[in-house]
């Protein structure tokens with residue numbers, strides 16, 4: 001059953017009920033039915049009916065659902081029922097669904113044998129990848145010219161495969177008949193093994209697969225190291241295609257000169273254009289996160305930029321990890337139904353955030369020591385009491401103030417803060433911080449304390 005059909009059944013059932021309702025009760029029922037908005041989905045033998053709010057849902061379930069299901073069943077020769085869902089819940093589900101559908105983990109290899117989302121459109125350009133991007137665009141726009149082969153190199157997770165596949169998509173889009181062949185060096189080695197060693201008759205398949213390409217994309221060429229047989233075969237393929245003026249794009253984790261490959265092959269790679277992708281800077285990382293967010297959420301503006309900045313600050317060397325962190329944060333908030341804010345960034349990324357303690361090292365240590373000193377003397381308490389778990393109000397207050405200041409001044413992870421206070425867990429820290437924030441909003445004394453302590457810290 002489609003949603004459209006579900007809706008028709010719903011409408012006719014409602015009409016029947018209204019028709020058979022005594023005049024006296026009609027206004028109440030009609031009113032209630034006005035709060036039925038439509039059908040959100042058909043799932044597991046149920047038509048999910050969207051209603052205005054929980055109140056309506058309860059009323060309908062109590063007074064109308066049995067009749068509705070009876071009437072529905074009378075129209076169908078298979079089992080089906082109505083379920084009711086509030087508008088709010090339906091929207092939440094839809095949000096989660098959008099998120100699920102665009103999950104970047106899904107290996108969406110289209111008929112083209114290229115990841116559908118690896119297009120130029122989806123590639124965010126910054127300082128570190130501009131040259132690679134422009135070169136890739138040039139190749140895509142006018143293949144078979146001087147940039148042959150285009151040799152893209154750089155560390156893992158920086159977008160080499162993405163750019164390479166973008167070239168493939170672009171060429172396909174220009175000419176549906178172009179034969180774009182994407183392969184990894186690893187696949188090439190396997191093919192070579194299967195077609196030449198195991199079953200000699202298939203050697204033609206092997207050759208055809210690669211030699212008939214108009215555009216050959218070979219990913220992670222470093223895999224050819226120490227595989228002389230495959231290198232030899234690839235050398236032949238390369239010369240064959242080059243001769244015929246076919247475009248080749250190659251990626252590697254290093255410049256060709258640093259690969260342990262036969263020198264004939266290395267010199268071929270330097271015929272065309274070597275371009276590298278460097279580590280993204282903070283601005284590019286934030287821009288990439290913004291772009292990814294658009295594909296994860298239907299309302300990306302729900303996520304404050306400060307959250308993206310924290311994530312971008314923490315994952316600096318690999319865009320895949322950067323994306324992974326964002327996805328984890330978004331899933332976490334959606335599934336736990338908590339707001340997208342800085343707290344939830346830290347909560348959702350506990351354990352995978354790089355250890356900020358070791359990064360910021362002694363500096364943090366020194367600052368916290370100093371803070372404890374200032375706070376204990378300000379409130380005339382001992383450090384032992386400050387880091388204890390005593391619930392004495394003055395101690396709880398002083399402790400929460402510390403958590404608050406550390407978090408806001410130093411941006412430390414919750415668990416790390418906990419470690420400095422007798423090994424408290426992140427929940428305790430979060431709770432303490434939010435308690436203190438509340439106080440700041442109504443208690444001017446708390447504000448004064450913060451100002452005084454900050455003042456002393458700066459001395």
Ligand code: ADP
Pocket residue numbers: 104118122123124125129154155156157158159160161162163288291319320323
């Ligand atoms: P590599 O092949 O260099 O290891 P990939 O091309 O597989 O890296 O990229 C890893 C992930 O990071 C992919 O999901 C890719 O879409 C993403 N990515 C890398 N650079 C960018 C960029 N500049 N803009 C958008 N996404 C990027």
Ligand code: MG
Pocket residue numbers: 157160161162219220
């Ligand atoms: Mg890759």
